[in-house]
Each structure stands twice: as C-alpha cells, then as structure tokens.
Amino acid sequence: MIVYALHCACGHDFDQWFDNMADYDAKKAVGIPCPSCGGTEVAKAIMAPRVGKSQPAPAPACAPGGCGGGGCPMMM
Ligand SMILES: [Zn+2]
Numbered sequence: 001m002i003v004y005a006l007h008c009a010c011g012h013d014f015d016q017w018f019d020n021m022a023d024y025d026a027k028k029a030v031g032i033p034c035p036s037c038g039g040t041e042v043a044k045a046i047m048a049p050r051v052g053k054s055q056p057a058p059a060p061a062c063a064p065g066g067c068g069g070g071g072c073p074m075m076m
Pocket residue numbers: 008009010011012034035036037038039
C-alpha cells in the first residue's frame with residue numbers, strides 16, 4: 001500500500017491510498033474523485049517524504065564536574 005498526496009483542479013489536497021503504482025494508474029484512468037468537490041481532475045502533488053532525514057544523535061557532553069571516571073577527555 002502506498003499513499004499519494006493528490007491535488008484536484010479546484011485546489012483541494014487530499015491523500016489517497018493505492019495498492020501500488022499500477023493501482024494508481026488504473027484508478028487515475030477511471031477518475032479519482034476529490035472528496036471535497038467530487039472533481040476527478042486530480043494529479044499527484046509534490047509529496048514530502050514521510051521519512052525524514054535521520055538526525056544525528058547529539059554527542060554526549062561531559063558534565064562540568066567530570067564524568068566520574070578517569071577516562072573523561074574533558075578533564076585532560
Ligand atoms: Zn476538489
């Protein structure tokens with residue numbers, strides 16, 4: 001299952017699930033009705049990826065008092 005962000009000719013944006021790209025093409029050929037106005041002049045909108053860039057984990061910072069061990073690089 002994939003979801004496409006669709007944009008109708010009237011300017012409505014909506015999401016529609018499809019089994020796959022071929023399913024989208026088949027339904028597009030028949031006409032995908034806009035849920036807001038019922039118009040079938042819809043096109044795929046530019047879709048922002050749902051999976052964002054993975055944020056790098058912040059480097060562990062040593063506490064001002066030290067890490068409590070002898071190997072703290074901040075204490076050297
Ligand atoms: Zn519409």
